[in-house]
Amino acid sequence: MTRYLVTGAAGFVGRNLVDALLERLTPGDELTLLDREVGARHPRVRAVEGDLSEEAVLEAVLAERPGVVFHLASVPGALAEREYALGRRVNVDATLDLFGGLADRTRPPTVVYASSVAVYGTLGAAPVDARTPLQPQLSYGTHKRMMELALEDFSRRGELRGVALRLPGIVARPGLASGFGSAFMSDVIRSLAAGEPYICPVSPGATAWWMSASRAAGNLLHAASLATPGTLTLPALHLSVGQVVAALGGLFGADRPALVTYRPDEGTEAVFGRSPPLHTPEAEALGFRHDGTAAGLVQAALRAH
Known part of the structure; x- marks a missing residue:
C-alpha cells in the first residue's frame, strides 16, 4: 500500500497529475489532495482544503504520513513578483515546513518537487545544459532554486528522497x-x-x-520511481x-x-x-520525455x- 499526497491538486498541472495518478492506484493505495478547493472525486481520495502555510492544514496533510509526495503548490511568477510576501510565504516558508514535517530517516518518503526553468533567469544564445549557470531574475525563480537546494540537503541527510524537476512552459x-x-x-x-x-x-x-500538461504529469509520475534523488531539467x-x-x-x-x-x-x-x-541528455537517459x-x-x- 502506498499513501500519496498531491499539493496544489486543483491547479492546472495538479488536475492532470491527479487524473493520471488515479489510473495507476492499486488496491490499498490512498491519495490525499490539498488545495484551497478540492472536492473528493474518488472513493480513495481524501481532500484537505486550505492554505499549506496554515499550521492546521499542514498537520492534516501529514497526519497519514504519505510515502510519495508531489509538491506542486506555489504562487506563480508574475504574481510572486507583485506580491512578494505571499510568494515567500507559500513558495519558501510553507515548502520548508512541508519538507521538515515529512523528514524521516527511518522511512524517508519520496518527494517530487515541481521546480521551474525560471531558476536560469535571463539566458544568452548558447544552448542550456547541465553546466549552465543558475541566475534567476525573478523572486519566483529564486524561490524555486532555494527549495531545490533545501530538498537536496534533506536528501543528503537521508531524511527525504527528493527529486526536483525544472518544468518548462x-x-x-x-x-x-x-x-x-x-x-x-x-x-x-x-x-x-x-x-x-x-x-x-x-x-x-x-x-x-514547451510541454503539454499530460506529458508533464507523466514525467512527474516517472520521477517518483527514480532510485536516485536529484535535480533535473526536463526535455522540452x-x-x-x-x-x-x-x-x-x-x-x-x-x-x-x-x-x-x-x-x-x-x-x-x-x-x-x-x-x-x-540539451537534457541526463534526463532523457533516465526516461524523461518531451511531446x-x-x-x-x-x-x-x-x-x-
Missing part, C-alpha cells in the same frame, strides 16, 4: 488570465483552436520551451511562437495564423521569449483541462 492552461508571465503560450493555442483572434505580446520569432520542445501557430494552422485550417496580431512587449519577450536550445513534435504538443495540450 506547460500548456494549454484554460482561460486568458493567470499569474504566469508566460500565459501567452497557452492563450495562443486555446484561441486559435477555437477560431478566435488573439493579440500576442511577443513576436512570432519568440522562442520558449524548443519552439518559436510562429512554429506553434503554423502547427495550429496545419491542424485547424490555413486561416488560423491570420487570427494572430503580434504586438510584442519587450519586457515579456526578454523574460519569456528568448529561450535558447535545450515529440509541434503538432503532437498542440494535440496533447488541447486535451488538458
Whole structure:
C-alpha cells in the first residue's frame, strides 16, 4: 500500500497529475489532495482544503504520513513578483515546513518537487545544459532554486528522497488570465483552436520551451520511481511562437495564423521569449520525455483541462 499526497491538486498541472495518478492506484493505495478547493472525486481520495502555510492544514496533510509526495503548490511568477510576501510565504516558508514535517530517516518518503526553468533567469544564445549557470531574475525563480537546494540537503541527510524537476512552459492552461508571465503560450493555442483572434505580446520569432500538461504529469509520475534523488531539467520542445501557430494552422485550417496580431512587449519577450536550445541528455537517459513534435504538443495540450 502506498499513501500519496498531491499539493496544489486543483491547479492546472495538479488536475492532470491527479487524473493520471488515479489510473495507476492499486488496491490499498490512498491519495490525499490539498488545495484551497478540492472536492473528493474518488472513493480513495481524501481532500484537505486550505492554505499549506496554515499550521492546521499542514498537520492534516501529514497526519497519514504519505510515502510519495508531489509538491506542486506555489504562487506563480508574475504574481510572486507583485506580491512578494505571499510568494515567500507559500513558495519558501510553507515548502520548508512541508519538507521538515515529512523528514524521516527511518522511512524517508519520496518527494517530487515541481521546480521551474525560471531558476536560469535571463539566458544568452548558447544552448542550456547541465553546466549552465543558475541566475534567476525573478523572486519566483529564486524561490524555486532555494527549495531545490533545501530538498537536496534533506536528501543528503537521508531524511527525504527528493527529486526536483525544472518544468518548462506547460500548456494549454484554460482561460486568458493567470499569474504566469508566460500565459501567452497557452492563450495562443486555446484561441486559435477555437477560431478566435488573439493579440500576442511577443513576436512570432519568440522562442520558449514547451510541454503539454499530460506529458508533464507523466514525467512527474516517472520521477517518483527514480532510485536516485536529484535535480533535473526536463526535455522540452524548443519552439518559436510562429512554429506553434503554423502547427495550429496545419491542424485547424490555413486561416488560423491570420487570427494572430503580434504586438510584442519587450519586457515579456526578454523574460519569456528568448529561450535558447535545450540539451537534457541526463534526463532523457533516465526516461524523461518531451511531446515529440509541434503538432503532437498542440494535440496533447488541447486535451488538458
